[in-house]
Amino acid sequence: MSPTKEQKKAVTVVSLITALCLLGDSMLYVALPIYYQQVGLASLWEVGLILSINRFIRIPVNPIVGWAYRKLSLRVGLVISVILAVITTIGYGVGYGLVIWLVLRILWGIAWSFLRLGGFLLVVGISNDSNRGENIGRYNGLYRLGSLGGMLGGGILAAVIGFEWTAILFGISMLAGIPIVLHAIPKNVLTTSTDEPMIKQPNIKMKPAHKTVAVILSGMVIAFLIQGVFSSSISLVMADHFGDELFLIGLTVGVTALAGILQGVRWLWEPYLAKKFGEWSDGDRGRLPLYIGSLIVSMIGFLLIPIQFSIFIWVGLALILMTASTALTTIGDALTADVAKSGDANRVLTIYTVFLDVGAALGPLFIYGSLSIGLSLQQAFSLSAALFLLLVVYWVVAYRKVDFVY
Missing domain, CATH: 1.20.1250.20 (MFS general substrate transporter like domains)
Known part of the structure; x- marks a missing residue:
């Protein structure tokens, strides 16, 4: 509905x-x-x-x-x-x-x-x-x-x-x-209802507390990887591949400017794509298939982003990765809202926002700390991709434990 x-x-x-x-x-x-x-x-x-x-x-x-x-x-x-x-x-x-x-x-x-x-x-x-x-x-x-x-x-x-x-x-x-x-905004808005039965999402064979921990920790890891690692290093990766300036379609474009344009494109499409991803996850197949697929795309993207391709191929890969990021952010928030609705919404969402901020704050420290101790961009992003792999394995196992369509 x-x-x-x-x-x-x-x-x-x-x-x-x-x-x-x-x-x-x-x-x-x-x-x-x-x-x-x-x-x-x-x-x-x-x-x-x-x-x-x-x-x-x-x-x-x-x-x-x-x-x-x-x-x-x-x-x-x-x-x-x-x-x-x-x-x-x-x-x-x-x-x-x-x-x-x-x-x-x-x-x-x-x-x-x-x-x-x-x-x-x-x-x-x-x-x-x-x-x-x-x-x-x-x-x-x-x-x-x-x-x-x-x-x-x-x-x-x-x-x-x-x-x-x-x-x-x-x-x-x-x-x-x-x-x-x-x-x-009305004076009284229902924010902590606990009496609505869980009709479809998420019905995994695990205790409610385990569901809550799973979605919160997953959200923290995704914030760490997307908002922390990727967003804070996209200019650095581009400069490593292409130098400080690029010559595109007869124009000289600074790497930082192009990185800003890429981020701007994502925010431009989010009003449409975020809504569509959320709407698709509300459907009969549920959230997990789309969530797992987006995790896989992101994992592959993190493996490929540090590799030097032509600028057009690289930008295409970056846009695909950012599309998957929009899906992960939206569906991760929706999964958390699912478990919050069946319990103390205020408590669950407060903890969730704390963990998101921790993850996003640790991301830049990880990527630049890794580079400062001698790791390459490829190695740092490969370690990050390994975290995506762990999430994929966990949620595939969770999906197999579903009583009926998630």
């Missing part, structure tokens, strides 16, 4: 509010490495710290936000997140110096925890077994438009009107999110 109009509206509103709040954060990834001296940062290592501290702070903050959502309505939590996003984004335009920027990024980490967990709780609360994947896909796909808008729009505006005014403009635009939340 497809989501109702009311469900689609609620998911769409929360997704677009999240996208709006992401504008400032995403803008930093393309603009701050260029304009960092204007805001009082002394070196690029400080830029790296600024861009990563918000993720590390979420590890201890997520449980606190989960507790807060037991006391507060979803609407209040989202208003808090929008206010924090406005403060931090305007702060990017007026703040100066490392200490101020660390405070701003810590506040953004708190804002993102409220946004992400609130969105998860909303989707779990209003969905059932026949449309949960589609709602997860709609949410994931739409909120990533904020990343696309922040990187593209932020990069262009920073060059035209300046970094500071771009941040202030984005921050002011986020104020529109407050009345939208108050108008479109």
